[in-house]
Amino acid sequence: MANKLKIKQIEGFNDLITGATNSYWISGSTGYKSLKTNNNSNNQATGDYAISEGEGTKASGTSSHAEGYLTTTVGYASHAEGLASLANNDATHAEGNATTANGYASHSEGNQSIANGTYSHAEGRSTIAGGTAGHTEGEYTTTIGESSHAEGYQTVASGICSHAEGGRLPGGEFLPPPSTLAGGNLSHAEGNITTANGFASHSEGGNTRALSDYSHAEGYGTTTIGINSHAGG
Secondary structure, three states: OOOOOOOEEEEEEEEEOOOOEEEEEEEEEOOOOOOOOOOOOOOOOOOOEEEOOOOOEEEEOOOEEOOOOEEOOOOOOEOOOOOOEOOOOOOEEEEEEEEEEEOOOOOOOOOOOEEEEOOOEEEEEOOOOOOOOOEOOEOOOOOOOOOEEEOOOOEEOOOOOOEEEEEEOOOOOOOOOOEEEEOOOEEEEOOOEEEEEEOEEEEEEEEEEOOOOEEEOOEEEEEOOOOOOOOOO
């Protein structure tokens, strides 16, 4: 059968599945038992056991996989896919458009999102997951505190185990973040331009500020100052 697949040995790499006439895979650039696609697109597989496919991709980490267009893997067992994404640490995964996974075992996806923290996850558009095990989603959101979560638009979760959500309506004039800030440990800020700076504090509504520990500010334009205080209106 003319189109029957066959096994071919290429530069010491055994058990390589190829086409009947031309090989789809060839030995990688310098990596031991590495592979790259045979398509004259300057793909490079320089890490041991690495795979480079697509166009202009570079798999330099051991056992890493780069695919798509101009993607790069640096870390051990890392994976980059999409357009110009970078898996920069061990066990990382970067996908989408120009995303970067810097933290160990981190994951970036979407558009220009960055996962800097260990075990962090950044998704959406231009988000930054900076804290260990932090999670960002939406647009222009940022996590700084460990195990924090920021979502919505221009929100920041800087406290440990904090949660910021909501924010300004997207599509208007870009203003410096945060639009919603969860600054205290275990704090929760939600709504429009709210701030929760106290420990275990909660702010919600519009332009509210929970500045003291265990305080709760809700409504519009309210502020809590004393411990265990509540402001509404």
